[in-house]
Each structure stands twice: as structure tokens, then as C-alpha cells.
Amino acid sequence: MSKAEAYQFLNQASFGATEAEAQTVISMRRENWINDQMQKPASLQLPHLQALPPPQFPFQLHADRVDIWFRNALYGEDQLRQRVAFALSEIMVVSQLGALGNLPFAVADYYDMLVQNAFGNYRDLLEEVTLHPAMGVYLSMLGNEKPDPVNNIRPDENYAREVMQLFSIGLVELNIDGSERLDGQGKPIPTYSQGIIEGFAHVYTGWTFAGAPGFRQARPTRFNQVIPMQLYPEFHDPGSKTLLGGEVLPEGQSGEKDLSDALDNIFNHPNVAPFIAIRLIQRLVTSNPSPGYVRRVAEVFNNNGSGVRGDLGAVVKAILLDDEAHPALAMEIDGKLKEPLLRVTQLWKAYDATSNSGRFPLNAAYILFGQGPLQSPSVFNFFSPFYAPPGEIRDSSLVAPELEIATEYQNTLFTNLMLLQCFVLNSLATDRGDDDVFIDFEEEMTVAGNTNALIDMVAGKLLGGEISETLRAEIAGMVERIPETDTAFRAAETIYFVVTSPEYAYQR
């Protein structure tokens, strides 16, 4: 395996390739590296938050949550687990923006739950997501009551709808290869009706914060926001419920049994395998997987080889080891645009980023980069899996989800932030703020007198050694304008041009 191939793999499987990790992958090979990663203990967020002195206002802890997210993403040994959890956090979305603003422990614990289930079974993940108070608050299943016909009150349909549309099966029936099934008239077939949503809405009644004196008296505390919601049986609808495929839950079942049966009903829908396969492939490898790639991964979801359905570890492995994740001859639709957050973490890993305080409390990540950890504007994530920008991508019926947030505005802002990062927020600066994240390019300065050696070093660290002739020539032209003795300026200029380049923004 070449260094460039190791970089391709690590940009799919971690928060950014580095030369050291590339060497590890080259010597271990991909599969052993994955096996090794899956054994690493999980880096978590909640213990960090719980150890901090309570802030004056709970929402202030979100900055600490983002801080520990960055530290785990940059320094965590469990890179693959963290990367898959990040992907899951963009599929089964909750966000600090909104009702969870004052529940930072719940948000951190939700992320930890994704981290811990990253290689587990999807059915367990689905249940933990459903019963997590963060999701309960975010999609209002928490406090959802059985109907009160006298007052025209019926169960809340929010979670019932979104868990199917966004977390599991989607809107239309799929074939195993992810293509849409069509009816006799050539039209897509909806997976569910309003009636089925209402059936599930009745299932999801009677749950709220655990340990409360009563259902309607439940209020969030530091403790109950990080444990699963609890059933209060008298608020659960006892009637029968019609679910997917016409399955009927009989009346009189307990709330726990209803929930378990309903999640089984979703889990066993044939859409789940291709749906989750496409979503995870798009987050990790490519925006436009071939039908064959989707099918191969979906088949592993349906059966991991030992007869187990929903084994996410096996699914992740199938995604990353598939030939289409590292094609011998890349086609123009292979790969994807890197998310801005991943462009940042890759730079920071490669250049040993830190701050005087050692912290990364970038609570404004969603403003600066157009995305931040669990900072989506809605349950629909920062971008749609179906987004197709006007032009050749749309005209070819392709998609490029990440391009939805690569707007003129966000791209300009990102370019300006990288200018600041390279020229101001570096290890040479003397007047940094405590929490200013800075990079260290002092090694580059030792070779900066030699233009080609400088470009080779930066391209080696950020691009796996492969740099286009155009970019090399333009950087060389700029570097040559800077005196040989101004090594810091030369190094900063080179890194700035690479991290703002289209080839760095592209994940091969």
C-alpha cells in the first residue's frame, strides 16, 4: 500500500490522516488496523463534563462539550469509533440548538451512547436512541401522553415520523442496492401512511425522565438527563396499534412491550439495510456509491456472516474494505467533499494543534464552519443526503451532500479562518488568547529556504504526498516572492494554499 492509499483510507476512517498513522496502516494493512481500532476503549465526554465545577448557567457547558469533542477527535486513540460516532450523529440527529440548550449533560451522554454503539447492533442503538432523554426532549417523545379525546388531544407524532424518515427506513421502499422500488405505474412506493405514523405515536406514549414523583411532575436534573427515560404506565395508550407492513400490536400490552415490538417492526423492515448502508457510505467514503457497493454493504447488515442482523461493526468493516472505497482507477464521481469540520481536524492533527489552556472550546463551530458537533439547525442535519448543486452534479443525477454548506459565504469564511490560522494562530505568536487554537509548523521552517522541499513537506503531511502541478506551481510562485530568510512567512503561505485548495477539500 502506498502512502497516498493510506491517506485515502485514514481520511475515511479517522479524523484526518497523519504521516505517523499512515505508516501504521501501511505496516498493519487495513483490516488489521480496523480490528485493532475496534478493540480500543471508547473516549467519552460525560465523565469530563461531570468532573467540571458546575457553571453559573448550564448552557455554558456546551463549550466544554465541544472542547472534549475536539480533544477526542484529535487525540483519541479510538479514531475509527469516534469517526463512526460522528457519522451516526449526523444521521440520528439531536442538537444543542433548541430545547437541549440547557441540558448539556444529556447531549454529551447522547454522543457517548453513539460512541459506545458505533460497532454494536443497530437494534440496540435504535432503542438507546429512542429512550435517551436528549432525543426525548429534542423530538418531544418525552412527556408524550395517551390520547385525551374530550380535549382533542392526541399523541405527539414528531418522533414517530422522524425515526422512520431519517433514522431507519426513509420515505420510499428500496431495493437491496438502494434503488427505489417502483409500482405498476413506475412510481415510488411510500413506506408508511399517516395512519401508521399515528400507530407509532401511540406506541411512544408514557415515557419521561426517570425517577420523577409523577409523569407530569418530571423535570430535568443533572442525573435523570443521562439515564434512559422511564415508562409511567398510566400515561401509556393501552389500545391496539397498526405498524409497518400491517402488523398490529394487540391492545393491553405494556408500554415496554409495545416499544420493543415497535422497534423490532422498524428494525426488520427491508429498507433498513440499504438505508443505513447508503447513509454510512456517504458519511465515510463517497457521495455516490454504486448499486453494487450499497448491496454488498446492505447484505452484511442483513447478515454479518454469523446470522446476525444489524451488526454495525461488520457494516463499517464492509464499507471500508470494499474495493470501491479504494478503487484502482478512480472515477470522477468517487470520493466526496470533506466536511469543513473534518478539514479542520485533519489540519490540526497534522500540525499538532493545541491552545495555551489545552482546550478547544469552540462553541461557535456551527457559525464558523457551518457545522459543529451536535449543533445541527434541525433534525435534518447540516446538509441533505440528497443535495445536488446546480450544474453537472445535478444534471447527472448525482448528489454532493457536503456542498450544501460549501456556500460562497461559508467558503469565504473558511478561507479567512485558514489565513488567520496560518499567519496569526501559530506557535510563533506571542500574544495568543488562552483558548486560541494554534498550529506548529516549526519543522517546515527548517526547510523553508528550499521551495520544493517546503512544498514536499506540507504536501506530504496534508495530501499524502500527492499534489497537483497547478497547486505546486502557484505555491512556488508565491514562496519565491518571500525572502528565503522569512521562513515563517514561507511556511504559513504554503500551508494556507494547501488547506484552502480544492484538492485538500476533496476526500479521494
Add this chain to the structure above:
Amino acid sequence: MKTLNRRDFLKTSGAAAVFAATPGLAYSQVVGTAGPFDDYRALVCVFLFGGNDSFNMLVPNTPAEYQAYALSRQNLAIPQNELLEITPASVQTPDFGLHPSMGGIDGMGGIRGLFESGDAAFVTNVGPLVEPTTKDQYMNGLVTLPPQLFSHNDQQDQWTSLRGNVPSKTGWAGRMADLIRSGVTEQQMATNASLFGANLFQSADETVAYVMGPGGPIQFEGFSTDPDSILFQQRAAFRRVVEARYGSVYERGFVEVQRRAINAADTVTAAIESAQPINAVFPPSQLGLQLETVARLIAVRDRLQMKRQVFFVAAGGFDSHDNQNDDQPGLLGGISDAISAFHEATVELGVADAVTTFTQSDFGRTLTSNGDGTDHAWGGNQLVVGGAVNGQELYGSFPLLEIGGPEDVGGGRMIPSTSADQYAATLARWFGIADIDLDVVAPNLGNFAQRDLGFMIA
């Protein structure tokens, strides 16, 4: 070497006339017929993300109708004595009321003030439809419906694309921009500008919307236009990098945005910095900031040689499944304060008659409660503001807000009695789109009898 594409060929060779005569293909769809324009007009779309509960924004105030509303809404009903009464000109009695947050500080301003002064109107029970739809047709599957009713993103797409039962790659503002493009070639900025990210509404085949931040466009800080600066060289080098040919569709998509960003940043930021200060005071909200920026951009329309513009701004948080009674005053008061401040700014700039602000939202919400909130529904009420609006009036029929009533398909989900196509077409006509082209803007318009709802001054 630049090669002529088919469109350039048509425009320059006179072949267009022949082409136009070809049955089944409207000439206007290919090159655009509108313009040049000798006046300035702007449409400002305020998108209310999440689905505005607009039957609490505009409430019936007559005894039987209020009674039906209160019975349906139960713990979510606005008490009748708290409604801000409004008096439609056609009836001369206060038959409707607004949410108590929509009258500004003293209850007389805000949207209420604009309605009473004739600068605001409502279009009632409007929503995505393919064709006129009755409850009987809906229940018995006798009508073509937009797919995936009650889903956020699908109904957002239907509102903004108006394709009904066909998924669309273009939005109705995008198609308007394509139709007028040959008439606005002098414009220094794209017809469509978004202050709230990429969107389907402004997506088009031939033109591309310009996406700026909520406070306007920003400059590339590492670039200079001073030829003696190294930052001038930096800009040139950066430009050559993004103008190179790339191997993947993702890089090519990325550099297209970068090129547009570089090209627009200089002209637009220079223009906006030259804008006269605006005295109107905007609320310190995301929507307030966006609308203030729109006002500043409108102030420099002549410098940018703009004749027609569509702005996209938005507010979120309208998906009130929970805590609706607590959240609604902030949500509805927020749009009332921001839109009325914006209208005041257009008066100040002398363009009140040339700027029309209108709302769109995913859907209306269920009349019934889920305990402390509402769920996804269908038809709802929309607000239109501006000097060119035939204001102080309601357009379209207002449904009886009764559970199980003639428009309710269950739980208080109202079948729209007016289509989003009719709403859009009325605005498009005012914008300068020819009658024959309204069907390009609003493809299902032909299925409805009334092509113009009459809320814009002709």
C-alpha cells in the same frame, strides 16, 4: 477558445423565432422574454422553517367561527379577548384577530398596524396542491396529491419548487430568474440572493443564486486589489488554483462556488459599504439582521444596476410540537417586529411600492393539540407586506376550523383551498413575469381557475 452554446446561437442568429414556433417548447423556457425593465422591483421571501402554526397567527373573531376554533384548539386557543382585532376592508367589521404578539409594543403597530394601514394582507388556507382537492376526493384517492404530505422537507420542497407530484430540481424563484435573465444583463449581482444558505427556491437551470451571510457578503481577507501588494499576487494565484480543471465532480462543484465568491465579493461588499445608514430599528434577531442586510442591499441597487431581485431570508423554530404556548409569542412577535421594521426601512428608502415581502412555511399545523403542541398538517395562512399589496384584506377562503369539518382530513389538518401555485403566480406577475410564462413559474397553475389572487396592485 470560447465556443457558442446552443442558447447563444439561438439568441444571436435569429433562429429563436423559428424555435419559438416549434410546438411543445415555449420559447421563453429557452431564452427568457421579460425585460429590460425600467423600474426596480424586489421580492423578499421570509421562510418560516418548521411549519408555522398560522391558525394561531390569524384567528376568526366572529362568534360561531371563534367558537369552532376554540373547541378544536382547546388548551392552545388564544383567548378571544387577547386577539388583536383586524378589520378587512371588504367587511368593515373586525371579523378576524391576530396573535397578541403581532401588534408591536402598543398592540397597534407591527403586522396589525400594517394590515390596518393597507400595507399587509393575508392569503388564507394556502398550501401545495396538484389540482383542486376536496375531502371526498382525498379520502377516496380520486385526486393527484403532492407526495409525502406532512413531511418537513418534502413540503418545503413543494412550496419552493411548486412541482407538486413531480420532484423538481428548480425552484420558482430560480425559474423567474431564468425567465428574465436576458432583460437584466447589466446587473452586477445575481437576481437571486440568499441570506440563509443554499436552497431549492432559488435553484435554476441557467442562473445561480448568490449565497451571502446573514450580515451580507464578506471579503477574502488575504486578497488585495492593490497591484503593489503581495496580497494582489496572492489573489491572482488563488484564482488560478480555483480556475484550474479538476478530476472529480466534487472539486469542480467546490471551485465553482469559490469562483463566484471571489467575483462577487469585491463588487457587492464595496457597494454595501457605500450604503447610506438606515434609521429603521431592526430587532436583534437572526431574521432582523437578515432583513436589515436586505435593506442595505436594496439601498445600493442603483450602484449594482439591479432591476429585479429575489431575496431569501428565514427564521427557524416553528416546529412547535412542544411548549407551543410558551414559544409562539416569541416566534410570531419575532416575524411581526422584523417584517414591520423592514417595511419601515423600505419606506425610508423610497421603495415601499417596489418591495414585496411574503412568507412561506413547510405547512400549517394540526388544530388539535398533542398535549402542549401541534403536529404537521397542510394548509395555512401566509402574510404579504408592501406598498404594492392590496392590503387590509384576506384572500382565499377561510376554512371553518372544526374537527371533522369539510376541510379536515384528520386531527385538524386543513386541505388547502388555495394552491401555493396561485400564490406564487400572483407574486410572479407583479415581479414582471408575462402571463404566458406564469405556468413555467407555477407548473400546476393551469389546474386552477383563478390565475391571479388579486392581492397585488396590477
